[in-house]
């Protein structure tokens with residue numbers, strides 16, 4: 001659909017476009033994180049591209065690969081009716097250097113999405129007007145969608161009651177199990193790693 | 196409706212007016228169980244079933260529990276309906292603390308009771324980790340009948356002045372017989388279309 005866009009990007013930014021593919025009809029470009037802002041501005045403004053709708057932004061953690069965090073931006077053009085997917089990889093094992101330029105100035109709609117990626121994945125956006133957590137509470141420590149966040153770790157805001165206080169067992173009595181209502185459940189499988 | 200003999204009152208015949216003997220707590224329990232003012236704390240998909248429960252078909256007014264009060268000070272039954280996230284827990288606790296004694300809590304659905312399948316950083320694994328619960332109703336979501344069971348269990352507990360938590364028995368689906376499944380046949384008008392076979396009991 002928008003192979004033309006990929007070609008244009010390659011012609012314009014050359015080595016900053018690290019990889020492209022069109023698997024399953026989704027045109028994708030992996031770009032240099034340093035050029036994130038420039039490429040965004042180009043795609044928004046170029047008359048042949050005119051991507052005016054930022055559909056989604058998210059972070060994907062690949063803990064065994066460096067740079068580890070992949071930020072994925074989906075764009076759509078309501079005038080040209082084409083789509084493109086941009087990816088950039090940032091951050092080392094400890095998420096040092098996981099920073100990208102904010103694109104809020106280009107697409108104001110990315111404001112909350114960048115906050116979500118910051119909250120969930122810990123990517124910081126340089127120049128974002130208000131980079132705060134958006135889903136989790138301010139007291140929350142860490143970023144839950146990083147693969148290094150322990151699956152069992154919770155951070156209650158209200159201290160849990162103890163069984164002494166409650167006077168009854170708080171572990172669930174029959175018929176409840178954590179799998180109640182589901183044909184499958186995480187706890188039904190043997191646990192390899194306890195946090 | 197209900198037992199008009201509060202707390203096993205002994206009615207003595209013989210005088211012109213007659214009189215009855217009972218205990219104060221039994222009389223209070225009897226009065227309380229038919230005037231539950233509800234505070235609905237509805238957060239998630241279970242809410243749809245809660246709305247069905249409040250519809251005329253299931254008629255919550257039979258139990259004297261139909262009046263919602265959106266001020267916790269005027270309510271004595273807290274319905275916790277749906278998933279409670281860690282972020283909501285302080286609000287839930289505060290609402291509970293603001294309610295006047297005596298107060299009861301009904302955990303509606305699996306999420307409220309045990310966190311359900313949200314076994315992760317975001318969800319409270321059962322509201323009893325934060326506030327006391329009187330009746331648990333399992334199901335995802337529970338059927339209105341199960342909730343009515345839970346309500347009657349609660350009334351029973353109130354009448355007996357009993358505070359240990361109760362659990363509604365989960366529904367067990369009977370095994371399905373193949374002959375009872377709806378079978379499809381090709382439509383006579385349009386062979387590309389499948390329609391339910393009528394009179395399915397007789398075909399096999």
Ligand code: SF4
Nearest residue numbers: 240241304305306335
């Ligand atoms: S128990 Fe099921 S239906 Fe009820 S809130 Fe949880 S997920 Fe939704």
